[in-house]
């Protein structure tokens with residue numbers, strides 16, 4: 001059973017005179033215990049907005065968020081769902097030591113008052129996130145810690161609440177490259193030990209490939225493809241996902257073979273404005289396979305078997321084979 005679900009969620013933000021940013025449209029997603037879903041896309045694709053709707057920082061414009069199958073209410077919500085932000089430097093109060101940050105979460109969510117018990121739980125949390133020996137970290141201020149250590153404290157604080165769901169919004173992107181793998185391994189261990197449902201938000205398909213069980217790809221506010229990781233990576237069934245994978249560094253491929261999707265000078269152009277997004281398939285101005293049907297009509301979801309799905313007219317028009325036989329290398 002899903003712990004947390006988004007059903008047909010949309011989130012719009014009014015801007016200027018009568019303008020609306022359509023940040024997320026028709027988002028449907030289920031997070032299951034013990035599984036990691038990667039939500040992948042360029043900046044501006046709507047993935048962070050969706051995470052904030054799931055974390056109840058924003059109400060959805062339409063659609064609903066269900067926790068344990070019931071409409072999510074405010075009361076007790078953050079006891080079950082915790083959001084980890086990208087920036088470990090801004091996530092901790094610089095005036096308080098690590099001990100205070102963790103004790104506060106334990107007091108608020110579990111009403112733990114006993115001093116010895118608080119100390120025991122604080123040290124245990126630090127050990128769980130591999131800040132060991134915990135006694136060396138518990139009295140430090142955030143500025144005395146590295147970025148990776150701060151992010152571990154942020155994760156420990158989230159765990160203090162004993163959540164069922166962790167939403168990680170680019171949790172490694174501001175960390176030194178040398179410690180990113182350690183952080184991904186930590187998240188995987190927490191999934192295994194606690195049976196957490198984890199949403200891992202990233203623009204980096206390589207880290208999604210390493211960590212997650214399932215991948216959902218967003219483009220311009222819409223989910224365009226999803227399914228088990230092996231399926232999506234090995235046989236992407238949407239042109240954007242295919243370009244995303246081809247543009248991702250791969251040790252087995254030379255740099256010259258990479259498609260250049262995210263370079264502003266690239267012939268494929270920029271992602272669209274979400275104030276006036278393209279009609280029909282939002283990828284059509286950049287899509288090498290675009291056909292007349294793509295502009296007026298949003299492509300329906302095609303279920304491809306094994307939990308793999310995509311929104312692309314190629315599947316409805318019997319042209320999916322072209323996608324598999326083409327490489328768009330720069």
Ligand code: SF4
Pocket residue numbers: 238239240281282283284285287288289290291294299311312313314
């Ligand atoms: Fe390209 Fe059309 Fe598929 Fe959109 S629906 S990705 S424009 S082929």
